Amino acid sequence: MSPPLKHRTLASAIVDRLRQEILAGSYPAGSQLRQDALAQAYEVSRIPVREALFQLEAEGFVRIVPHKGAIVSGLSLDEINDVFELRKLLEPRLLASSVPVLTAEDFDAVAGMEAAFEEAMTARDISRWGLLNADFHMALYARATQPRTLAIVAGLLQTSDRYTRLQLQHSSSIERARIEHNELIRLSRAGAMKEACRLLVDHIELVRRDLVAFLEERGKG
Known part of the structure; x- marks a missing residue:
């Protein structure tokens, strides 16, 4: 189980953690990041997870695809x-x-x-x-x-x-x-x-x- 998130807001903490996991290859390009699974793993509601995914989309780490959710972006x-x-x-x-x-x-x-x-x-x-x-x-x-x-x-x-x-x-x-x-x-x-x-x-x-x-x-x- 992941350790509890303690710093800044929940959304920014989730952004930091997901960004590092994408960079480390834990989520390869094309991986689907499911809000409910992430919320359960981080022991938070889906709201900060959704905010984090939107931030990661703005940074180019994920793409929000209709009917699929957040997909880890490939190298472009x-x-x-x-x-x-x-x-x-x-x-x-x-x-x-x-x-x-x-x-x-x-x-x-x-x-x-x-x-x-x-x-x-x-x-x-x-x-x-x-x-x-x-x-x-x-x-x-x-x-x-x-x-x-x-x-x-x-x-x-x-x-x-x-x-x-x-x-x-x-x-x-x-x-x-x-x-x-x-x-x-x-x-x-x-x-x-x-x-x-x-x-x-x-x-x-x-x-x-x-x-x-x-x-x-x-x-x-």
Whole structure:
């Protein structure tokens, strides 16, 4: 039996749990998420479960299908292109706004998050890769003065989580991510904003290309 849900509202707690279970593969693409079964498992009414499923639909994790309910979404080439193109547009803007006012303590925090990311990759702790990658990026953007853009990018990084985990399965991608993250820190510390923003765009684009190639290759199989 699942442990009782205790934090924030019931709906947001269910969103968090279901999102992690989808990312972990407990609910593969095409799985049906039945409101009554989930309500029984979490020992709640169907109302917060229904709210959670609508939120997960907005995040792209499920599709609400008439007469079938919530179905776990598959990996989508269109979504990859959309999400990563948006990231390429918005994240350099946040980086350019945030980095000039990051403190030494802020940079230490960024470096600490990168170290945690590398530790998780070394340990093959797949469940943490996407979250730690998002934490690293958001720490670099933390002092940006565009709160709406920050909220949008946070959502895009959350959506990217399942794709980031997939892309980092390859050792070459892991090593490249490590090198690019550390170079991004170095350029940002040095105040080389044009170079840092260019690297960030390239970094996001390379991940997109890896994922597109993976899905296209899988489609041939």
